[in-house]
Amino acid sequence: MSTENQSHDRLIIAGKEYGSRLLVGTGKYKDMDETARAIGASGAEIVTIAVRRTNLGQNPGEPNILDVLSPERYTILPNTAGCYDAETAVRTCRLARELLDGHNLVKLEVLGDEKTLFPDVMATLKAAEELVKDGFDVMVYTNDDPIVARELEAIGCIAVMPLAAPIGSGLGIRNPLNILTIVENAKVPVLVDAGVGTASDAAEAMELGCDGVLMNTAIAAAKDPVLMASAMRKGIEAGREAFLAGRMPAKRFASASSPIEGLFF
């Protein structure tokens, strides 16, 4: 693929084009300054935020995340992290839409269990249905289950986001063949959400044909988050280009790279 074509290789989410296929979370950083520097280094254009009770003067002068990551510069993707039922997830999305002046894009996650943070798939399907009916553009966190991914797409979710491994685990892609099946079946963007640990994990997701990767802890919990953010950016780009280039078939035995013909000994 030529360099010229690469600039046309865009991720399209809810009708908007993005040059970066890395989406990042904004939690677990040391402070707002580190958050801003790491996200700057990641090159991400879509950033996810959580919705929580507001500061009613307990922490005066505390900067707001939206002052640091302005909605004019970034596409803000509010998430429903911490929701364990469909009803609270839907409420959270409605509050987020109001907070962001009618912005409809949300990341739906309905969790099933505190130990694994695996999604409650039944509740996720229910919430997704309600949100789509209510006019939201739903990017949905789900299991690496192709059947559930297909259902979420059929409901009208605009992106399906299977986990690579449990949230915050950094275990990498535990079930690459399922991710591949999800990618092959889907007509909407598929993004790996959660579980990557390092740049090669991000590259692997992209090599499988994913449209993007969403991560938080892999960057924020690195010893040097800003450097890791830059590594992730490159891992995503390398993986995407390798996918587009089409890798050679793997073979069991060797195949010499230098010609046999013309040997003089």
Next chain:
Amino acid sequence: MQITLNGEPREVAEGTRMAELVETLSLTGQRFAVEVNAELVPRSRFAEHQLSPNDKVEIIQAVGGG
């Protein structure tokens, strides 16, 4: 009358409107959203929305998260 504001009991005057509560809390001009008894109250209705005793008011903002 008493309401519950972000999980804490709070005394407000009878008939307080949402716009007045927001002003009392010095939140005017900040980015937040409000629900009362699990129903969203849009900004456009703050001036008219009257609080009732025992209302559960949640005022939320964006925070860092993944």
